[in-house]
Amino acid sequence: MRIVAGDWRGRNLVAPKGEATRPTADRTRETLFSMLASRLGGFEGLSVVDLFAGSGALGLEALSRGAAFCLFVEHDKDAVKAIRHNIAALEAQDRSAVQAGSVLSLGPARxxxxxxxLDPPYHTGAGAVALDRLARLGWIAPATWVAxxxxxxxxxxxxDFTIAAERKVGRAKLWLLRRTA
Structure with a gap:
């Protein structure tokens, strides 16, 4: 697993040990960020949250492409170790924070x-549950893009969300959403 583009292009990332997480394939990540770039215009200066973060590959990809900050949220202890390792290896400590815990335990956003x-476990419905909760707690504004x-x-x-795009990539389906006003 590697960073696909940006300042850290080609840098390898470690994945958590065990079967508790499913890292997003490089090809899927490349497709996702292409979909996002066409809508955002770029990632420079963005505030990003990587939920169900696993290895942190999605958030680190955003940082590599110019995002200003990323909060990584993950509950699996081995995944949290992998995220912290990857952040340190890329020297991204000043542009990131790691919150060990469930996405569903997040409180109101500042x-x-x-x-x-969001890359929740497949076939659990956790993504939809998390979106509903995060929208109510102020994490997601109408201008926020959700992947x-x-x-x-x-x-x-x-x-309370509109599907802006949907694309199948291998065993994954990518959804881009916007909150309805």
Missing amino acids: QAHELIL LETASDESLSVR
């Missing part, structure tokens, strides 16, 4: 973020 990345990865055979039903 501010909405510009990009929310959600599900299994390719999953459908998505989230209230």
